[in-house]
Amino acid sequence: MTTPAPPAAKKVPTKRTRHGDTFCDPYEWMRDKDDPEVLEHLRAENAYTDAVTADQEPLRTAIYDEIKRRTVENDLSVPARRGAWWYFVRTIEGEQHPVFCRVPAAEEASTLAAWTPPEVIAGVPLNDEQTYFDTNAEASEHPFYSLGGMAVSEDGTLLAYSEDTSGDEHFTLRLRNLETWETLPESLENVHYGVHLSPDGERAYYVKADSAWRPYRLWQHAVGTSATEDRLLLEIEDITQWMGTGLSADRQQLVIESGNSEWNATRLLDLTDPEAAPQLIVPAERRVLNSVEPCEVDGERMLLVTHNQQGPNNAVSLTTAEALANQDDSQPLDFGPTLIQHDDAVKLDEGLAVTAAQVLVEARINANPSVRLLSWDTVRQVRDGAQGVKASSLPGPAFEDPMHSVSVVQASYDAPLFRVRYSSWLVPDRIYDIPHQDPLPVLRRETPVNDYNPEDYRAVREWATAQDGTEVPVTVLHHKDVRPDGTNPAVVYGYGSYEISNDPGFGIPRLSLLDRGIVFAVAHIRGGGEMGRLWYQNGKKLSKKNTFTDFLTVTDHLVNAGWADASRIGAIGGSAGGLLMGAVVNLAPEKFQAILAQVPFVDSLTTILDPDMPLSAGEWEEWGNPIEDPEVYHYMKSYSPYENIRQAHYPAIAAVTSLHDTRVMYVEPAKWVPALREHQQGNAPIVLKTEMDGGHGGASGRYEKWKERAWDYAWLATFLGV
Incomplete structure (x- = not known):
């Protein structure tokens, strides 16, 4: 079959002049x-892509079938206790989306x-089990469906949820009575x-975004009233500042942060008082990331503050x-006694x-995310004059794999235990409950995987010298039969x-x-956070090119170490990682046979020059x-990839995007592709x-996502001769 010619995109010259430069x-x-x-x-581009990749369909189908076969489609989460209920999630074979369920808790x-969570069996309902939100039913009338947030009231009678039915990440917030099952x-x-x-x-309490998709307004809604009666609590006018919110552990206060990657303001809001206003405690003018x-410490309401005033990897103070709100603006902020000291080797x-x-305390030690335990006795001792501690000296749950991630997924204030998720390159995710009094992890669940033996694969950490x-650290994953x-x-x-x-x-x-x-x-290139805050700072702003050259350094290392045939290398990256793909393929197109750029940020300068566009004003600190x-x-x-295309033997390049993406707009790869050709x-x-119906994450629904991943991997594998 003859492949048709690519679509011919018309040209309409548009000039941009800045700082003496015209593009x-x-x-x-x-x-x-x-x-x-x-x-x-x-x-027309989609039709051309279909024609070019038609011969990859058998491989796509094979990879999709493998993903589907290995995935336990009737899957479930470990129930998590909240109040008088156990909450959990079921995924059901043949269904695209999760089903949210709960059962009453029998004991105080x-x-x-x-x-101890109840045992949940796939396909077998528990006694008195309720489905309080069936995402499949909600999604059935829409080509795209994604949840943006979900909250259940303390007494379990009210559900708040937000839904996106187009992929543009602008959500509609709705409320449901969980006693009558009526949507308000x-x-x-x-x-x-x-x-x-x-x-x-x-x-x-919810946040709205401006036309540039910057979250900037905090609103209060009284349940049972019209949205027109909602109360505006806070508006952040500075276009470089984004707003985020979180609940205090006892759910009595809302913590409001507004800032960027380098500093932020922090406010507190009393959720028990419907007339309360946000209280500013750390102004943005202090230029502190916190x-x-x-x-509560001995009955006194206090604050634990994680901040970078003592160093880029953060310290924790009390x-x-x-005390914070009443300080003299002419003096440096005093965060009180230091509980956990700054450490150049540990990122808090x-x-x-x-x-x-x-x-x-979640801390990155030896490039691995870990959980450390800070006792209230230590807090009291430091409050009373003792010296603070190093995070590396604090105890924490230990695991055998030298390369792993541990993160807290549930820590109810009065619970006698907390829950963590453990991940590694070769072990499916595990959920552990850890009693506070005996911090020995209790395995609650390992994600089941069909047709998988971890002994068939290897994960090794190597270092490439820039x-x-x-x-620069690099993780090498391979089948046990592969040799360097x-x-x-x-x-x-x-990324x-x-x-x-x-x-x-x-x-x-x-x-x-x-x-x-x-x-x-x-x-694990600079610009990320694997090696601490300085690793990030050395890959942003006027040091951004380190990100690209690090990636090429890693690519060369794989060849020199024998892991890769220099003529059979592909690369993959998405969003800012798509910018990475565009940059490295301009710098060294000869190093790659195939590139997969997902929602790629390839016209970065044009975007950042327009403060009204997403990924613009709020990105100046990046x-x-x-x-x-x-x-x-x-x-x-x-x-900027789009502006540095040159005459070259480019590898096979696939740019994958979504029409309704509000973070990296489809227009960037749409312009990049014909210019490359x-x-x-x-x-x-x-x-x-x-993707004509998707957003930044592509299509919605797990089966559609599997098809997307199969398409991506088949593209790369084909041009690598596999």
Whole structure:
């Protein structure tokens, strides 16, 4: 079968002049997604992509079938106790979405035995089991469906949930009476992620975003009233500041943060008082990155504050709201006695889990996320004058795998135990309950996987040396039969932005690559957070190019170490990792046979120059402000993928996007692809695949997501000769 010619995109020159530089963009006209010509062009690109990849269909089908076969489709979560109920989730074979269920708790929540979850069996309902939200039923009338937040009142009688039916991440908030099962008549439109309920269940608190998708307004809604009567509690006018909210451990206060990646303001709101207003305790003008957890110490209301005033990896201090709010602006902030000292080798995560028994501290030690236990006795001792401790000296649950992740998933304030999720590269996720008095993990569940033997695979950590001498960690995953003999096809994955870490985690789809002899490498490059805060800072703003050169360093290391055949390497990255793909393929197209760029941020300079667009004003702390700073402008221009395309033998490139994505707009890859084709000196295809009903995460529904992953992996594997 003859492959048709790619769609011919018309050119409408649009000039942009900044800081003495003029860029002529021939494809900016594609930005109007309501333009019938734009939609027709995207459909033509999809048809071309279908034709180019038609011969990959058998491999796609095989990979999809493998994912489906390995996945236990009738799956369930471990019930979590809240009040008088056990809450859990079922996934059912043939259904795209989860089903949210609960059963009454038989015992008072006062003993350890009362926190032993009931055994849930797939397909077998428990006595008095209730389905309080069937996502499949809600999604049945929509081509796309995603939940943005869910909260149940303390007494279990009211459900608040937000839904997105288009993929643009603008949610509608609804309320449901869990006694009558009636959905209340009021609905709140264009809500951002998350929702919280007051302790008495009479009020809902939610955030709205502006036209640039920046969450900036906090609202209070009285249950049973019209949305027109809602009360505006707070508006953040600074376009560089995003708002986020969280509940205190005792659910009496709302902690409100507004800021960016480098500093934030913090406020507290009393949820027990319907007339309360947010109280500012750390102003944005202090330029301190901080997170606050209210707590009780010997009957006194206090605050545990994680902050970067002592160093980039954070410290934890003890103070009060009054002490913070009443400080002299001319003096540095005094956060009170230091409970956990700053450590160059240990990154303390923002946010602590406060319980009546102890404080749970999430810390990154030896590049692994871990949980450390801070006793209230230690808190009292430091409050009374003792020296603070190092996080590495605190006790915590221990696990055998040297490369693993541990995170707190439930820590009810008065519960005698807390729950963690354990992940590693080769072990499916496990859920452990850990009693406060005897911190020996109790395994509650390991995610079941069919047709999988962990002994068939290997995970190793290696280090690649960058040109400036920096040692860059790389995780190499492979089948046990693969040897570092220089003959293997390899796929390199990377992200490297926003201090997001690629931590150890199990993935069923990845097994389909490993089983075919493909080495899967994860490049832990600068710009991420794997090695602490400085690792992030050395891969952002005017140091952003370290992210790209680190990825190429890792790619070369895989070849030199024998893990990869230099002529059979593919790469994959999404969003900011898609920018990474665009940058490295411009820098060194000869190193790759295939590229998979998911929702790629490839026209980054154009986006950041427009403060009204998503990923713009709020992103200046990540990339710099090219509007006002000529140095930032020219630096970004020197790596922005769309503006640095050159005559080259580009590898096979697939750009995958979604029409309704509000984070990285479809127009970026839509412009990038025809520009790449114009400069392609080789014969490898360059395609654009647009999900017409999806958002930033692609299509909704697990089966559709499996099909997407099968498409991605088949694209890479085909061009690697597998």
